[in-house]
Amino acid sequence: MSSPAQLPFADLNGVLKAAGEETRLRIVALLAEAELTVSELTDILRQSQPRISRHLRLLAEAGLVERYREGTWAFFRLGDRGGGASLARELVARLDPRDVTIARDRERLTTVRASRAAEAQKYFARHAAQWDRIRRLHVADDAVEQAIVAALADKPFRSLLDLGTGTGRLLELFGPDLERGLGLDMSRDMLTLARARLDRAGLRQCSVRQGDIYDLALPKDSFDVVTIHQVLHFLDDGARAISEAARVLRPSGRLLVVDFAPHNLEFLRDEHAHRRLGFAPETISGWLAAAGLDVVAQQTLSPNRKTEGKIAVSLWLGRDPRVLIAGAKEREVA
Ligand SMILES: C[S@@+](CC[C@H](N)C(=O)[O-])C[C@H]1O[C@@H](n2cnc3c(N)ncnc32)[C@H](O)[C@@H]1O
Structure with missing residues (x-):
């Protein structure tokens, strides 16, 4: 088994602080499932856009998530590289999927994805x-x-x-x-x-x-x-x-x-x-x-x-x- 990525103390502390908050941990769990926009996260987490944006900024600064802009949209996903990203994946792997909060967020994610797919389907039908x-x-x-x-x-x-x-x-x-x-x-x-x-x-x-x-x-x-x-x-x-x-x-x-x-x-x-x-x-x-x-x-x-x-x-x-x-x-x- 490969040994986990090692981080300098300050970085590990930063990653843990970033992930150690309820909404941010829920965001990390959601981004492990799909890349999402701020407005999709807002729909799922039922919190205001400025709050979600602030959480995302903190997560990105600590290297847990990545943001990329494409035209007027910005997408977020779990990072690919770096100790923060691999720790984010380890944390998600340890989350019990039956936990009420996590299961409810995933259900809402499924609804968001289904409505997005339904929109595309309507387009193709038309x-x-x-x-x-x-x-x-x-x-x-x-x-x-x-x-x-x-x-x-x-x-x-x-x-x-x-x-x-x-x-x-x-x-x-x-x-x-x-x-x-x-x-x-x-x-x-x-x-x-x-x-x-x-x-x-x-x-x-x-x-x-x-x-x-x-x-x-x-x-x-x-x-x-x-x-x-x-x-x-x-x-x-x-x-x-x-x-x-x-x-x-x-x-x-x-x-x-x-x-x-x-x-x-x-x-x-x-x-x-x-x-x-x-x-x-x-x-x-x-x-x-x-x-x-x-x-x-x-x-x-x-x-x-x-x-x-x-x-x-x-x-x-x-x-x-x-x-x-x-x-x-x-x-x-x-
Ligand atoms: C732009 S069209 C391309 C059709 C064809 N390949 C072509 O080039 O003419 C995209 C097609 O992907 C289908 N599609 C979109 N999402 C899909 C999914 N999740 N599973 C299967 N088909 C999907 C749409 O219904 C649509 O017919």
Whole structure:
């Protein structure tokens, strides 16, 4: 077992003082579950915004939590590095989840997340019919699709899982070469359009069904390729979605993530239900690595002035490090 990080006396004292207050300990426990904004914490803890902001500032100063700003929103999460961060995780691990206060906070967190997801779902229900047009407003479709095909071209694959499949465009693109294509999405309206698209294309080997990207209800080691195309910026826990996607990859399987590069189009939050304004290369590479995948490619496509697309789009390719023995389809070596 690795020994715990050691801290100078003054730092340890600072961390303990910061965590040793009821609301702040509750905040630490909540941020161990999800990254949250001040207003979300205010809703859960039922305290005024200035009070919550003050607690967050003290926690951040002591290194227990991290704050990062993205446009007009600020997100908070448990720190990744440093003695304060590791102590925060140890404290949370020692909290009894059945404790009344902690259990009630988690229940409220679940409600906050559910209402956020319901808002996004309403958006997709309202916009499903125009989705393919909206998509072109932000992204130069053709160039991105060419890059997606090129990224996966080095090795043929027979099964594809497309997470947050929307209207099923990626299944249509790769379907003709697949033995099995499956698209999952939480929005029934999107799925109706995806089914119509697959029917029109005669892709009987492809199907779609309702599902949650965080909890795939699929066995591990079941797909050669998993794609997550323009979905992560709607989510509050991209790292968890990536780790769940990595779980269902077969040995040597590949996970392709496509999403916006960092941008400042704040209206996408208000009008298009986005939570994150794009991702830096290292953010998603870090999530892929944390999910146990090797990051084998990363590239960013700048928007082409001549097309409608306005935001740069990045691709990340992760590969499951387990190796399949040639000729032995299901056997693997570590
Ligand atoms: C921007 S669309 C992208 C659709 C498709 N991948 C594409 O690029 O056209 C995002 C999709 O993610 C789906 N989605 C959002 N959160 C989800 C979740 N938690 N589980 C499954 N699907 C989700 C939405 O319903 C929506 O269809």
